[in-house]
Amino acid sequence: TEAAPDRFDITIFNAEPRGTYNRIMLSPVLAGEKTFADIVTHDPAWYAAHGITTRFGERVTELDRQAKTVRGEHGRVGYDNLVIATGSDPFMSPLPGRDLTGVIAYRDLEDTMTMAGLLPGTKAVVIGGGLLGLEAAAGMAARGFDVSVVHLMDHLMERQLDAEAAGLLEASLDAKGIAIHCGADSEEILGENGHVTALKLKDGTELRCDLVVMAVGIRPASTLGQTAGLATNRAIIVDDQMRSSDPDIFAIGECVEHRGTTFGLVAPLFEQAKTVAATLFCQKAAFVQKTLST
Secondary structure (H helix, E strand, O other), rough: OOOOOOOOOOEEEEEEOOOOOHHHHHHHHHHHOOOOOOOEEEOOHHHHHHHOOOOOOOOOEEOOOOOOOEOOOEEEEOOOOOOEEEEEOOOOOOOOOOOEEEEEEEHHHHHHHHHOEEEEOOOOEEEEOOHHHHHHHHHHHHHHOEEEEEEEOOOOOOOOOOOHHHHEEEEEEEOOOEEEOOOOEEEEEEEEOOEEEEEOOOOEEEEOOOEEOOOOOOOEEHHHHOOOOOOOOOOEEEEOOOOOOOOEEEHHHHEEEEEEEEOOOHHHHHHHHHHHHHHHHOOOOOOOOOOOOO
């Protein structure tokens, strides 16, 4: 819109009832260090000033490639080019009791506000000792929650850290009052009157809690593309220009698979977006994967 304000007529759908915000910064919002307004990327005035039609809070229900239309919950919109950026969905462990009230994921603003709205002293268990789970745990501990982390592997953040470094991390978290249980296999979420009361481990240990936060991973949200007949494997398959198997449809972010790789960090997603923008301007561009640190 800034490079060629009259060239594109842009409509943005978003299932969440809001525009772009920095999801990475939800942890400081949970901790009370920032407000949601602090992490908004574009407010309604920005979209209006740039002539972008926004359909927030409206989920896309169908992609018709023959008619070149997108159907939302409140009607259809035609397209010449389409960009799918549906991201990922949190993986919810298929534990008995997962449907109890008080069992949530940690993925969006609603999840964050659910946690932030609970009183200090709330007993919370986080399932998952990866980056996301530890961010959730630290944020809740900062609000005065009694927090435990249950992790299946023998040390925290095993994808990024060796055992010695993970030991230093665990000591730091312990100093914040966060109890760490590694090598712990969850068996069942217990409840009374429809609400969670404890997480039971396979060794028989029961961790009493008012809240269980699932942070055990994500899955590409590629159903829309798959249903429309786009080539998919683990996610929507794209080439170096981020084109799907339909040349008029691009895809970026956690919903894509590029040269056999899926994505979960933000840096490559920005590069993918730049590649699509350049390609739409008929400029030569190609997305190249790079080694990243977390």
